[in-house]
Amino acid sequence: MSDSHSTAGSAGSAAALDGSAGSAAALDARALHQFVPMLIANDAVGGHTLDVQRLARAAGLASKIFVDTINGEEPAEVHHFSAYADLAGPGDVLVYQLAVASPMVEMLCSRDEPLVVNYHNITPPDAFAPWDYVAVLDQTRARDELVRLATRASGGLAASHFNEAELIDAGYRHTAVLPVLLDLGRNDEQVDTPTMEHLTLLKKAGGSDWLFVGRLAPNKGQDRLIRALYVHRKLYDPDARLHLVGREVSPAYAEAIRRYVDVLGLAGCIEIVADLTAAELSAYYRSADVYVCLSEHEGFGAPLLEAFDASLPVVAYAAGVIPEMLGPAGMRLGSAAPTDVATAIARLLRDERLRASLIARGHERLREIDMPGARDRTLSTLLSLASR
Amino acid sequence: MPEHTPERRGDATSSSIEAVLQEIALEARQRKADGEMTDNLEDELAALFTGLAPIGTKRWFFEAARVHFDSATRGYQGILSGLRDLAGAIGSPVQPAAEPPRATVASRTVDRLFKVVAAARVDARVEHLAKEVAAFASTSVRTLEVIEQRLGYVDEALRLLGERIEEDNDGGRSLNSLARHLEHRLPPEDLEACSGTVVETFSNAGGKVLHGDCADGRIVSSMMAAGVDAYGVDPRVEAAYSAMRRGAPVRIGAVLDHLASLGDAALGGLFLSGSIDRGSSACQLRLLELSSQALCGGATLALAVTEPSRLPEEHRDGAFAELLDWSPKTPGTWEEMIAYAGFVDVRVLALPASGGSTRSNTAEMAPVAEMAPAAGMAPATRVRPSHLLLAVRSRVA
Numbered sequence: 201m202s203d204s205h206s207t208a209g210s211a212g213s214a215a216a217l218d219g220s221a222g223s224a225a226a227l228d229a230r231a232l233h234q235f236v237p238m239l240i241a242n243d244a245v246g247g248h249t250l251d252v253q254r255l256a257r258a259a260g261l262a263s264k265i266f267v268d269t270i271n272g273e274e275p276a277e278v279h280h281f282s283a284y285a286d287l288a289g290p291g292d293v294l295v296y297q298l299a300v301a302s303p304m305v306e307m308l309c310s311r312d313e314p315l316v317v318n319y320h321n322i323t324p325p326d327a328f329a330p331w332d333y334v335a336v337l338d339q340t341r342a343r344d345e346l347v348r349l350a351t352r353a354s355g356g357l358a359a360s361h362f363n364e365a366e367l368i369d370a371g372y373r374h375t376a377v378l379p380v381l382l383d384l385g386r387n388d389e390q391v392d393t394p395t396m397e398h399l400t401l402l403k404k405a406g407g408s409d410w411l412f413v414g415r416l417a418p419n420k421g422q423d424r425l426i427r428a429l430y431v432h433r434k435l436y437d438p439d440a441r442l443h444l445v446g447r448e449v450s451p452a453y454a455e456a457i458r459r460y461v462d463v464l465g466l467a468g469c470i471e472i473v474a475d476l477t478a479a480e481l482s483a484y485y486r487s488a489d490v491y492v493c494l495s496e497h498e499g500f501g502a503p504l505l506e507a508f509d510a511s512l513p514v515v516a517y518a519a520g521v522i523p524e525m526l527g528p529a530g531m532r533l534g535s536a537a538p539t540d541v542a543t544a545i546a547r548l549l550r551d552e553r554l555r556a557s558l559i560a561r562g563h564e565r566l567r568e569i570d571m572p573g574a575r576d577r578t579l580s581t582l583l584s585l586a587s588r
Numbered sequence: 589m590p591e592h593t594p595e596r597r598g599d600a601t602s603s604s605i606e607a608v609l610q611e612i613a614l615e616a617r618q619r620k621a622d623g624e625m626t627d628n629l630e631d632e633l634a635a636l637f638t639g640l641a642p643i644g645t646k647r648w649f650f651e652a653a654r655v656h657f658d659s660a661t662r663g664y665q666g667i668l669s670g671l672r673d674l675a676g677a678i679g680s681p682v683q684p685a686a687e688p689p690r691a692t693v694a695s696r697t698v699d700r701l702f703k704v705v706a707a708a709r710v711d712a713r714v715e716h717l718a719k720e721v722a723a724f725a726s727t728s729v730r731t732l733e734v735i736e737q738r739l740g741y742v743d744e745a746l747r748l749l750g751e752r753i754e755e756d757n758d759g760g761r762s763l764n765s766l767a768r769h770l771e772h773r774l775p776p777e778d779l780e781a782c783s784g785t786v787v788e789t790f791s792n793a794g795g796k797v798l799h800g801d802c803a804d805g806r807i808v809s810s811m812m813a814a815g816v817d818a819y820g821v822d823p824r825v826e827a828a829y830s831a832m833r834r835g836a837p838v839r840i841g842a843v844l845d846h847l848a849s850l851g852d853a854a855l856g857g858l859f860l861s862g863s864i865d866r867g868s869s870a871c872q873l874r875l876l877e878l879s880s881q882a883l884c885g886g887a888t889l890a891l892a893v894t895e896p897s898r899l900p901e902e903h904r905d906g907a908f909a910e911l912l913d914w915s916p917k918t919p920g921t922w923e924e925m926i927a928y929a930g931f932v933d934v935r936v937l938a939l940p941a942s943g944g945s946t947r948s949n950t951a952e953m954a955p956v957a958e959m960a961p962a963a964g965m966a967p968a969t970r971v972r973p974s975h976l977l978l979a980v981r982s983r984v985a
């Protein structure tokens with residue numbers, strides 16, 4: 201059986217592996233069950249997993265979600281992965297949402313149902329080395345599991361060509377590319393009013409509002425954002441503010457960030473929040489003047505698409521998947537140096553024509569990505585990969 | 589993900605953005621040149637944040653441990669050679685003194701036996717210590733100091749033991765008396781709290797079960813009583829004597845060496861206590877890796893460990909950093925190390941804290957207490973492990 205990978209540049213990458221009805225029939229698929237380490241509300245992977253479940257059920261397939269950690273706050277019904285053995289049935293197709301290490305890999309490798317790995321990228325262990333050796337271990341183990349699953353899985357689905365390249369390097373013979381399913385198109389009625397009022401009040405004091413959405417982790421570069429804000433306030437706008445939205449995953453890094461803010465005297469102009477509802481997050485997007493991303497590594501960059509959707513211009517450091525996600529839609533920086541970033545944002549904020557151009561490009565980029573179309577093709581692509 | 593559409597002919601926006609980026613770069617350089625920022629501000633800002641990172645023991649710990657172990661193993665041979673010479677000097681026969689009129693043939697035999705046993709114990713112990721301390725090249729100065737301390741402890745122990753035996757009130761020297769005195773050298777570890785769980789865990793083991801650092805062999809005996817094919821390994825000669833009296837088979841040697849000598853999947857179960865908890869980090873990792881190789885797929889590994897807060901104050905490093913060599917580790921770190929070495933289904937069981945560490949004040953322990961200051965240790969203190977970790981050797985290679 202020959203290998204098959206997506207054709208770079210083709211808008212409908214899954215078309216190369218289509219024949220969904222035939223694939224499903226060949227598989228005699230009766231259920232599509234997903235395995236994800238944790239199901240977290242308002243998380244890109246979590247939202248994608250729930251979307252896939254809805255698609256499967258709408259197509260008449262039974263679909264459960266299995267996790268390795270249940271904390272009682274899941275947004276939907278989940279089962280512990282150890283329960284799958286008792287629930288397995290003929291016609292099961294399994295999808296593993298891979299982004300971190302998980303003990304469920306051992307179980308998946310011991311089964312023989314068709315398996316597709318939906319790969320969301322693994323943060324390089326290097327990023328955590330100065331901060332959290334346990335995370336280094338976890339990420340190293342996750343990469344080992346990615347390779348191990350290559351011989352077990354029928355195929356791999358990646359959210360970008362950047363991620364697909366890693367799947368191919370790991371030995372996956374059949375791959376496809378489709379974006380992470382996101383709930384875009386939130387309208388103003390879905391903005392949380394108290395949050396919006398809070399942010400509007402801050403705006404009245406003057407100054408621009410920068411926004412970054414992402415876990416508080418070394419690879420996300422929140423420290424770079426703080427340095428850029430410091431320089432920007434020094435050179436251009438002493439009232440500028442930075443809003444960091446994301447939950448803490450590296451306690452040492454998060455603690456260092458808070459101390460950094462204090463030491464630099466920025467406690468009154470940097471806000472760190474987490475666990476926002478979708479409506480509260482919408483308020484931050486609507487209120488911001490610029491979305492800034494200086495990450496060293498991003499697996500997909502869902503917040504970039506959310507920024508485009510909120511008509512927010514984007515300034516981003518061109519690392520990892522960012523160039524592929526941005527296309528021409530954002531201001532792509534070759535350097536994350538504080539002065540370069542500060543100057544870029546200053547230029548954006550004073551150049552209305554540039555700002556309007558970037559916003560329009562963002563809308564166009566969303567049309568190119570075609571989230572509704574991707575949603576339509578996701579189930580067929582997964583089944584097609586499973587039939588390999 | 590679809591690639592972006594090619595730039596449309598006549599669209600000035602993309603080239604405008606590129607031009608804007610060039611203007612931005614120029615402006616940024618100009619700002620610096622105009623002195624609006626100090627030359628080193630960006631570097632200082634970055635250095636400030638770097639300084640907030642945890643102090644460096646967490647950087648690439650596991651890989652660094654491997655590198656240290658490999659390089660130290662090469663250096664170990666030279667150290668061991670020197671230490672063997674020293675051990676030989678310590679254990680060399682002493683010129684016989686004039687025998688007291690009441691000396692018997694039996695007492696001369698015991699005297700020689702004592703010297704032989706002591707020399708063998710010293711040799712085995714020194715070899716074990718040399719391997720243990722040689723696993724981290726970067727702390728070689730400190731390790732040599734510790735070796736010197738411990739050899740001084742051994743030397744003093746020999747002297748005091750000799751005096752003790754001469755003071756024995758049972759009317760003569762005997763093997764039992766010798767063994768009883770040698771038991772004072774046993775590790776101050778109390779495994780009573782986890783003994784039942786260990787025996788139960790291995791009661792259905794599909795093969796031989798090893799207790800590494802088994803000390804007096806009581807857990808080996810308990811497992812055998814439950815029908816388990818169990819044996820022990822311990823570097824202390826006195827362990828062999830005590831275990832023999834219990835009917836438990838114990839081999840003298842370092843657990844590390846013994847595991848390395850076993851073939852793959854040779855064991856149906858493995859229980860590690862004692863030095864696993866107090867060795868160098870590199871040794872601990874190596875021990876776990878060898879355990880993984882020695883165990884059959886699906887077999888159980890059990891570790892008795894003591895979390896830092898449960899150790900007596902004198903055993904805690906003054907600048908506690910969990911990943912430093914010899915520093916006690918939390919159960920969470922052990923859990924990660926065990927998983928890293930290829931084990932799955934790791935469970936952490938908290939052991940009863942009642943009793944904690946106790947000091948024995950019996951007369952029998954007096955010689956040991958006397959030796960403690962010379963060695964910088966408090967061997968009279970008995971430590972009760974705080975956690976028992978259970979893990980299963982993965983069935984997949």
